[in-house]
Amino acid sequence: MTPETFHAVIEATWPAAETMPQGPWTIRNGQGGGKRVSAATARQPVTAADLPLAEAEMRALGQTPLFLIRNGDLGLDAMLEGYGYDVVDPVNMYAGPIDTIAVPPPHATSFAIWEPLAIQLEIWAEGGIGPARIDVMRRASFPKTSILVRDGQRPAATAFCAMHDGVAMIHALEVRASCRRRGMGRHAVQQAAIWARANGATRMTALCTQANQGSNALFASLGLTPVGQYHYRIKT
Secondary structure, eight states: OOHHHHHHHHHHHSOOSEEEEETTEEEEEOTTSOGGGTOBEESSOOOGGGHHHHHHHHHHTTOOOEEEEOTTOHHHHHHHHHTTOEEEEEEEEEEEEGGGTOOOOSTTSEEEESSOOHHHHHHHHHTTOOHHHHHHHHHSOSSEEEEEEEETTEEEEEEEEEEETTEEEEEEEEEOGGGTTSSHHHHHHHHHHHHHHHTTOOEEEEEEETTOHHHHHHHHHTTOEEEEEEEEEEOO
16 A cells, blocks of 8 residues: 555545645645644745745645655655754554454444444544544544444444545544553444445545554554554744
8 A cells, every 4th residue: 555545545534624725735634623624735845935835725724834744755754854844643554354353252342333322522632533523433434434332331442434435544532541551442443334334435544643552552452463654844
């Protein structure tokens, strides 16, 4: 799976409110939905003379200038560093065949549900995933679903999963603090894979900041392998 294909899946399954071409840039209106839907990207090679346009467009949206640095963006990365932009949130990209992940979790513990239930919104809010990110989920095209996992009778974890071109991606995986280290995250990913396979997906993908040791270990243990990396540049 190429990084270019991976980024197309990200764009489709976690979409910005608006995506606008401006000169050599793609500007994203995230409406508070986080870095992934707010960062600008270069559609062609850029120079320092192009930078003020992107900065002005993002500020006009009420957003701090922020750039997504993908595979092949070495020149942009170096240029932004020279202009005082710091690296933030390096992200690992994971992918794997869906059949290795779609292992049924324990009976009656995990469910695919759309729209999310109130308890799922509560779990997401506990982890800092608020209404603006829920709006991102609602913008994504079908097929998509949320996942609810129970630990006994307790709602324990939730996640969002959507598909693009036969590839599923899991987002916003959140496990309640009181239910961690009990396999709830694993059950959520497995249930998402089962749902995705039933909807025609052949591959499963995920994103994880490099600093999140627990999630990196979870995805690796499920048979997902790193296929690339990206990071952001922001002027703090």
